Amino acid sequence: MTQVGEGQDADESTPPVMTFGAPQTGEILAERYELVQHINNDSAGRLVWRGVDVVLRRPVAVVMRYPGGDSATEMLQAAVAASRVVHPNLAGVYDAIDEAERAYVVREWVDGRSLRDLVADGPLDTWRATAVGNAIASALAAVHATGMVHGNVHPGTVMISDDGRVVLADARTDGADSQETDVRAVGGVLYYALTGHWPHTEAPLRGATAGHGRAAIADAVRDANGVLAAPRQVRAGVPAYLDDLTMDLLDTNVAPPSSDVLAAELARLDVPAEDDYLDNSGPLRFAAEPGEEPSPLAAAGGRKVALGIAGLLAVALIGLLIGISTLGDNDDDPQTDPVAAPSTSAPVSEEPPTPKIRNLKISNARIIDPDSRNRSEVRDAEKVFDGDRDEGWSTETYPRSNFGGLKRGMGVWIDLGGEHTVKSVQVNLSTPGASAELLTGTIDGPSDKAGDEQVLTAYLKSRIGQPFEEHDGTTMTFNGFDADQKYRYLLFWITELPSNGNGFKVGVQEITVQGS
Structure with a gap:
């Protein structure tokens, strides 16, 4: 079981951590939260612990920083703000306490794996990647509706629970964050889920990896000029509309949609009915209802597909006419029997299949x-x-x-x-x-x-x-x-x-x- 913070490395700008107030296994905080296991430290030098709420007898995650006071103000403020938003794709925040020598946030414990760890086993299939992107966009839409910013969206803060629920955790904002950077971060998450590579030239947004930890997430493929390869160039089978959407979100020259529009667009994508990868308790569905208008964003890719299909149909029609003409000229030749003659055309394949990992x-x-x-x-x-x-x-x-x-x-x-x-x-x-x-x-x-x-x-x-x-x-x-x-x-x-x-x-x- 993993939580946000696992495998994340502190960058060189992280201040030295003091030992005064260091937690101990078995210690009970605020006469309520028992520390069970130290999971890891995140990039900001905060300790992530698995704990138990001894009053309600439920598992919790305890994110701690010491000392507290001014050095922990941002963490506590972000936690208080996050606690005001209740959404099935957001990790619930239960408590935020400052004890001066240390401060800590108590939040929902998620039994599962981070997207970072999950994709380490291989990129997700198209529909699961889309489902993850929709869940995160939906969570951000709920946050943005209150005027707040999450500011910490990356593969390390996206959790996939054992029951299939996608959870965004660990909000952490500063003056450089905006709702636009949150939305563009969804593009980074989609790119990573589809390819297993991180699309940004810097390390994954605060908390994923830095320095030597970059070995855990592969850099994206780029050409000699540093131009990012599109998901379809990295991996076969990525639909054109999803490829276009992902690259548009990453392109700073293209204005991104708002988080609620992005969530709605991703929700319109048609996920197979048998795919229960996501918990359907969320506010948005993945399969469009009969009669719904097609997605404006998906339509752009859909037009490309339609043109391609039209081209194939035109080629097929020409071939049919030629075949009819040939048959008319060779009525007595058994070699031209359309039933007996084997097909010499090979199936059209845009890209070779990706070897199974x-x-x-x-x-x-x-x-x-x-x-x-x-x-x-x-x-x-x-x-x-x-x-x-x-x-x-x-x-x-x-x-x-x-x-x-x-x-x-x-x-x-x-x-x-x-x-x-x-x-x-x-x-x-x-x-x-x-x-x-x-x-x-x-x-x-x-x-x-x-x-x-x-x-x-x-x-x-x-x-x-x-x-x-x-x-x-x-x-x-x-x-x-x-x-x-x-x-x-x-x-x-x-x-x-x-x-x-x-x-x-x-x-x-x-x-x-x-x-x-």
């Missing part, structure tokens, strides 16, 4: 430890791909984060058993705070110190994406793979260990590779 099987794994003395830590590598996150491989405990100054690092080498197109690698760790990177190579050295040194030396020449530095989450996702390259061997290389209270140690619980 799936979990790739890891055939072998071993621990790479070139600076070892007794090889005591090279056991249990098979546990990193056994499907059980409760068991994994772990380092020993060291006195300092740099392996006590004794090693350059340690890693897990995996063999996919053959060459594959790889989309992403997800590594689940036992403890947040580790620094690591993903490497690749083409050699498989022997399982000894010399072989480990050979592998490390060769693989350090080929990094995948950007490294994670003191990552504040327990999941690292690497997406920087070359779509035109095949991969077989990968090396997850750990350079800094997190503290476990008694020293420095980390466990690799599970490694998942996705590709085709």
Whole structure:
């Protein structure tokens, strides 16, 4: 289960966090909210905790910042404003408290995954992406109707609950935010949902990723002039009207619609009746009622489709006339029998189908430890791909984060058993705070110190994406793979260990590779 804030990294402008007032597991805030588990920190240095309302006995999310006072004013004001808007696609805000040494907001806990994590498994199909876009636009329409701005729409703040509900959380505004930037952010969310790439040149809007965390969300494809590739150029099968709408929202030269108009337009798109991806308790539907006027925005794409269909019909008519003429000239020739003659025309296909993304099987794994003395830590590598996150491989405990100054690092080498197109690698760790990177190579050295040194030396020449530095989450996702390259061997290389209270140690619980 994830919440907004998971895997998000603080940017360089984030002020240092004070330790006075730091929360503890089991602590009860305001004599009501018990802290159960620290989930992560978001980009503003706020702590995200899973908690329990001991009065109402319901799960809650506690977003905390310390110290409180003036430094937490914006967070508390945004929470108070958000609490005034009730909408099925907005995370409910229950409480906002300033205790001077710390301040915290208590909001709805959403059992599910962020859009960021969901798309890490592969882009959404067209209708699900449209459904997500409609839900977010509907939530923004409710916010904007009060004159307020959300100011924090990105894949990390869009949650998909286990029951299919789409929830926008964590409003955070400043003077640079406007209702227009909120609406344009929906274009970014649509682009990301459809392609798995972030369309902005900067890191995803405040809170998604920054610095080394950008490895978790792939940058968009651009040409030599930096022009953004349209979704249809990145992925086959995206309808023209949705492609046009997404690109218009991202184009600062095109005036965006208001959030309520955008929500209505997305609601008109015809989602298959059997697709119950979204909770239908929201105020807007996805399938148009019989007799409804076609969408003005969809009509633009619809005209393009209609012209294309008209062109195909014209070609078919000409072909039919030629065929009739030919038959008239060859009545006695059995070779021209339209029933007996096989068709030589190939089906029209605009783009080749997108290869299906799936979990790739890891055939072998071993621990790479070139600076070892007794090889005591090279056991249990098979546990990193056994499907059980409760068991994994772990380092020993060291006195300092740099392996006590004794090693350059340690890693897990995996063999996919053959060459594959790889989309992403997800590594689940036992403890947040580790620094690591993903490497690749083409050699498989022997399982000894010399072989480990050979592998490390060769693989350090080929990094995948950007490294994670003191990552504040327990999941690292690497997406920087070359779509035109095949991969077989990968090396997850750990350079800094997190503290476990008694020293420095980390466990690799599970490694998942996705590709085709």
